[in-house]
Structures are given as structure tokens and as C-alpha cells.
Amino acid sequence: MTEDxxxxxxxxxxxxxxxxxxTVDVARVAAEAGKLPNVVFSTDEMFMxxxxxxxxxxxxxxxxxxxRVVVASCSPRMHEPTFRRVVEEGGLNRYVYEQVNLxxxxxxxxxxxxxxxxxxxxxxxxxxxxxxxxxxxxxxSRVKVIPRTLVVGGGIAGLRAALDIADRGFEVVLxxxxxxxxxxxxxxxxxxxxxxxxxxxxxxxxxxxxxxxxIKVYTDSQxxxxxxxxxxxxxxxxxxxxxxxxxxQVGAVIVATGxxxxxxxxxxxxxxxxxxxxxxxxxxxxxxDELLRPSDGKxxxxxxxxxxxxxREPGKKGHEHCSRYCCTAVAKDAAxxxxxxDEVLVLYQDVRTYGHGHEEIHRLARQRRVIFSKFExxxxxxxxxxRGKITMRWRDVLADDLLEFQPDLLILASAMIPPADVExxxxxxxxxxxxxxxxxxxxxxxxxxxxxTAGIMIAGVAQAAKNASESVIDASGAAAKAxxxxxxxxxxxxxxxxxVDPDLCSSCxxxxxxxxxxxxxxDDSHExxxxxxxxxxxxxxxxxxxxxxxxxxxxxxxxxxQILSMVEALLVPSPISGGE
Amino acid sequence: MTEAxxxxxxxxxxxxxxxxxxxxxxxxxxxxxxxxTSRIQYPPxxxxxxVNCTGRIDPDFILAALxxxxxxxxxxxxxxxxxxxxxxxxxxxxxWTILRKAIEQAGINxxxxxxxxxxxxxxxxxxxxxxxxxxxxxxxxxxxxxxx
Numbered sequence: 001m002t003e004d005x006x007x008x009x010x011x012x013x014x015x016x017x018x019x020x021x022x023t024v025d026v027a028r029v030a031a032e033a034g035k036l037p038n039v040v041f042s043t044d045e046m047f048m049x050x051x052x053x054x055x056x057x058x059x060x061x062x063x064x065x066x067x068r069v070v071v072a073s074c075s076p077r078m079h080e081p082t083f084r085r086v087v088e089e090g091g092l093n094r095y096v097y098e099q100v101n102l103x104x105x106x107x108x109x110x111x112x113x114x115x116x117x118x119x120x121x122x123x124x125x126x127x128x129x130x131x132x133x134x135x136x137x138x139x140x141s142r143v144k145v146i147p148r149t150l151v152v153g154g155g156i157a158g159l160r161a162a163l164d165i166a167d168r169g170f171e172v173v174l175x176x177x178x179x180x181x182x183x184x185x186x187x188x189x190x191x192x193x194x195x196x197x198x199x200x201x202x203x204x205x206x207x208x209x210x211x212x213x214x215i216k217v218y219t220d221s222q223x224x225x226x227x228x229x230x231x232x233x234x235x236x237x238x239x240x241x242x243x244x245x246x247x248x249q250v251g252a253v254i255v256a257t258g259x260x261x262x263x264x265x266x267x268x269x270x271x272x273x274x275x276x277x278x279x280x281x282x283x284x285x286x287x288x289d290e291l292l293r294p295s296d297g298k299x300x301x302x303x304x305x306x307x308x309x310x311x312r313e314p315g316k317k318g319h320e321h322c323s324r325y326c327c328t329a330v331a332k333d334a335a336x337x338x339x340x341x342d343e344v345l346v347l348y349q350d351v352r353t354y355g356h357g358h359e360e361i362h363r364l365a366r367q368r369r370v371i372f373s374k375f376e377x378x379x380x381x382x383x384x385x386x387r388g389k390i391t392m393r394w395r396d397v398l399a400d401d402l403l404e405f406q407p408d409l410l411i412l413a414s415a416m417i418p419p420a421d422v423e424x425x426x427x428x429x430x431x432x433x434x435x436x437x438x439x440x441x442x443x444x445x446x447x448x449x450x451x452x453t454a455g456i457m458i459a460g461v462a463q464a465a466k467n468a469s470e471s472v473i474d475a476s477g478a479a480a481k482a483x484x485x486x487x488x489x490x491x492x493x494x495x496x497x498x499x500v501d502p503d504l505c506s507s508c509x510x511x512x513x514x515x516x517x518x519x520x521x522x523d524d525s526h527e528x529x530x531x532x533x534x535x536x537x538x539x540x541x542x543x544x545x546x547x548x549x550x551x552x553x554x555x556x557x558x559x560x561x562q563i564l565s566m567v568e569a570l571l572v573p574s575p576i577s578g579g580e
Numbered sequence: 581m582t583e584a585x586x587x588x589x590x591x592x593x594x595x596x597x598x599x600x601x602x603x604x605x606x607x608x609x610x611x612x613x614x615x616x617t618s619r620i621q622y623p624p625x626x627x628x629x630x631v632n633c634t635g636r637i638d639p640d641f642i643l644a645a646l647x648x649x650x651x652x653x654x655x656x657x658x659x660x661x662x663x664x665x666x667x668x669x670x671x672x673x674x675x676w677t678i679l680r681k682a683i684e685q686a687g688i689n690x691x692x693x694x695x696x697x698x699x700x701x702x703x704x705x706x707x708x709x710x711x712x713x714x715x716x717x718x719x720x721x722x723x724x725x726x727x728x
Contacts, residue, residue, distance in 0.1 A: 075613045104616030116624040435701040516666040541665035542636030571648035
């Protein structure tokens, strides 16, 4: 297809079952689309992403010699890759595909206004058709993938991921900021569901990683510089004392930076007595037959736990999530300790021992006569400390009674929160974060281990609070993703880069300073020098194109004309041109 | 700039403002997706145009939209520090200051344009931004005829 070929646009409006069609009059949207200039085919269909819908696109491309395809369905963040593939299978370039978001942006958020929703849908389709008319095929670029992976974080997830990749025969660079490998797990004395220490669990992994010929381990070190693109990242690693610096080239990255246990300052008397501690702090106490009180070294007779400390607090940023490991960990510790003390009390909002073998631990705790007492989320237990004596007062929901308990030791099951330097990690690897502060996956259901930055995977608690077994599952999954990329050897990269027209460039250097990636430099072979883009470094943000005062920069697939045609089609649609 | 030639649907009670919303792909577009997924209901007046980054937005796009008869323009991007491209949103913010001034000098109430930060998880903030701008613009009435 050449630039000046007359556009022949096909528009496919998706019902998404009842999701779109239940609110938007999809037949009318398709009919209106059919009236737009250059639209030679339009229809509505139950599920465009299903095999039948995909077939329909391929068939109609042939039947009507379509050279542009518009699908009006869900968010392009969901199915743009699917339909790009479909139009390619139909013989077109992927960049002549355009998607309209009728589900997330229309039917789901205007459920009670079908008329207005339909009008909005018609507008959006008209806008996208106008843009489609101006879309151009772009060359598909392929680059080689450097067969090496950077794993950031040497906890249980990072170790598993590193070993999985190395065992497949690819090199791994493992970077851990702490002096030792093993993360949080190695510090804990009782892991569920069996009763091994964290060290027993994780030490074999550490030994394997350290002796593996394919794994290079940097401890007490951090990634200080990171740039590049999928398949070709340049990494600079520096030791924390700043004395040693090394570089590596990698094709993929797995971020497994984990969490830190929340220090619940201001909760339940934490900090007011050495006998009030978090679950993580209890876990870090050495294994002994007798549990001794930190304040005076006397044996503990009565112990209490409080659940959901800094977790599940609606409206409190970073603390709204369930930390997922704590219910089972509390049940486990309570059951274990019951034999050694006179009384064990667990105050909880809910008990969610959801994992394989976890309910059995909960049941064991109850069989051993651990007392479980439920409190209301908006009526939290009160804890006071007087002359070293801890007193808890709370209302038991089931008995509807005010109760009191004086434990020798109070354990707070505190939340998993992102590490203090999570923001720097996010910036370093261009990751976005969810409301609870952990890293966003590319898609929560369909792509939970990849991120929106191509070539970068996440594993373990870096993505969300979870237990060690789940982190290891993540790690093996992310390792498989990375290994698949490395095994392929080469990868397609986005062709949506910016280009400078040297005849229009006025040598002002605005774009050179605007580019966040240093992708634009001045070509001195011209007089005066003109700006030139190194395409492999360009990420396609378009900041240069917006900043260029001479209109010399074209941001491919996001050109001024393409954007303005949408504005025009919305606001001044002409019956002849449909917004031309 | 010439007076916008477009017809706002009517100027009567049934007039509904038309709002152009430029959203960056990584934060606000995703935030708008989440608003849908979460079934958050907000006014249907905004039409979203997806750009890679708010840094891609040339102030000319906003002026053009107003000239063509948009009653309001929303620009929604990542929070400062959260930009997928490290700093595009800051470039937009810098342009915004000048843009507001230019718009004011053209006789247009700057309350017709809104710059907001809404992350991929801040569906409610995105929806509230659309609601706020829609209400603000409704009070100001159709833009047509307000150019100086």
C-alpha cells in the first residue's frame, strides 16, 4: 500500500456480548460508520476477539480490498496487539489498524445513559475513522536480543528466577543491594506450611546460585544506570561503597525487589514496649524451646496476636491491600506456640487462610485451643502499656461483649509494603505502580509477569503482597518469559519513532534538550547542523515533536495530522469529508 | 484565530458541552480504563484522544480544539515523577503555564482547560476530573462567540 492510495476502511463494531451492546446501540454505530467517507464496509459482531471475529476481519480485508481497519471494542491496551496480528494475517501492515474504546470508556462508565453513550460511541468511531484515513504503514524493525538477563533482587523470587534462566543455559547477572542473598525469607525462623526455617528453604538456592557458572552475583550493589530497549539494555552496577563499578549488556530484566515489613508506628502501642513487636520481628528471634519476653527475659505465659495491622484499611494510601501471608502465618505461629504457653489469643478482622494446606493450619490452631476473637474494622482493639504491663481491650463481634486481656507478648501481623526505594526502582526501569505502591503488571489477568516496558518482567512481592510459594511461582513464570525472549534471538521493536526533516530544522536544539533519552543529536555534516534521531534509542514519547518550533519533527503513528484529524472529526465533521 | 465556525448543538437547556480529553497512554488512559472496569459512572461529555505521553501534546492541539468549538479541553497525564518517559509530563506542565496565559488573552476563560495527573490506579481521580471540568464548562456556557 502506498501513501497516496485511496483509503478503503473497514469498521467492525463489537458487542462484547452484553458488555457494549447492553448500553450502546451497536447496530446504529455501525450504520453511522458506514456513512463516513472511505468506509467501504461496516458491521457489528458479537465478539471481535473470538476466532469468528478475527476470521471476519481477514475475510473482509480480502473481499473489500480494505487497506485500513478500525475495530470498535474494548481498550486498545487490551486487544490492540491481537487485532494488529489479525490485520497482518490479512496481509496488511499492523500500523494501519486503529482501535476505538467503546467498553471501558463508554458502555461501562455511562451505563444509565444509553442515548448519550451511543452518541459518544458514534463520535469516537468517526474520530478514529478520520485518523485511520491518515495512518501509514511503517516498516517493522527487528533487533537482536542479547542472551543475558539482569535479575534485580536476590530474595527467594530473584534466586529462583536466576536459577531457572541459568539452567536453561542463559547467562544471568544477579544484583542484590544487601550484603547477603536470601531477602526477607532467610531471616525467618518458621515458614509455613511445613516447619522449616527460612534459611533451610533458601540456602540451597543461594548455594546453587553462587556456584552456577552462568550466574554472576553482585551483592551489596545496586543498578545505578539503566538504558536501552527490549533485547538491548545497558546496565551499570555499582557497589554500595561506590568503589566498584561494572557494566553489563542484557536482553531482558526481571525485577524482584520484594517488600519490607511495615513498622506499625502509631498502631496498638508499637514502640511503647519491647514486648510489642511485629510478626516479622518475632520470626527473626532465634529458635528456642522457650519463648522469653524481650523486656525482662522471663518466660512468656500469655501471648496475643492482632491481624490486619496496616493492611485492609480503606482510604489509607498504601495500606488498602490485604497482605495475604499474615492470616496463615499467624495461625501457624499461634498453633506452634500454644504448646509452650498457657494462653494464645488471636484478634482478627477476618481469617483468610486461602492457600493449599493453609486451612489445615488454621484448623490445627483452633484444635489446640488458640482463642480466635473477631473485632469490627471500625472498632479496633485498644492497647495500653502501664508500667510495662500490656492491656488489650476490644469488643468481640460474636459475643457482642467488651473483653480484656493482658498478654506478656503482643504480636502485630503487619503489612507487606514496598521497599523504601521503590520509587527509584520504578524510575530506573520505567515501571508504573498500583495504588498499594507495588509495580503494575502489563495485564492483571492475561500478562501478570510482564510490564508495559517491553523486556522487563516482575516477580514476587514486587508486584503485590504474596507468600513465598507464590513468589516462587511468579519467579519461574517470569524466568520462562525471559528465556523465551532470549531463545528467540531477535525481537520486533516498535516502529513508532520520531523523524527530523532536515530541510525544516532550524538548528535550535530544543529537541536535543527535550528528549529524555538522549536520542537526538546534531548532525554536524550539515551547515548549519541539523537534528537527527537515533531510532534505536527513541522511545516514541513525542516530546520532541510537540516542542519543535519549526514543525520539523514527525512522530510516526502519532503525527500532528493524525491527532488533529480526530479533533476535527469530532468538532467540525463535514458530511462530505467526515472531518477532512 | 478566527471565531469558531462550528455549531454547538444548541444554546438552550439541552446544550451539552463537548470536551476533548488528551490522555497519556500509560497513566491516565489506563486510569480511564480502570474507571470503566470499576463501573465508575461519570458524564459522557469527554472524548478521549490517546497520545503516548502528555509531552506529545503541542499547545496548538488545544488551541485548535477550542477554535474548532470544543467547550473544554482536558489534559490528563502521569503524576510528576511517574512519567513513563521520565519527564514528558513536566514538559507539558511548563507549556501549560504559557498556554493558560494565551487562552486568557484570547478572551477565553481558562477554567475551560484543565491539566490533571491521574495514575493508572486512580480511576476515581480521572472520573472526578471529567465531572469537574464538565460542570465547570456547563456553568460557562458554550464557547462559540467567546473568542475575542
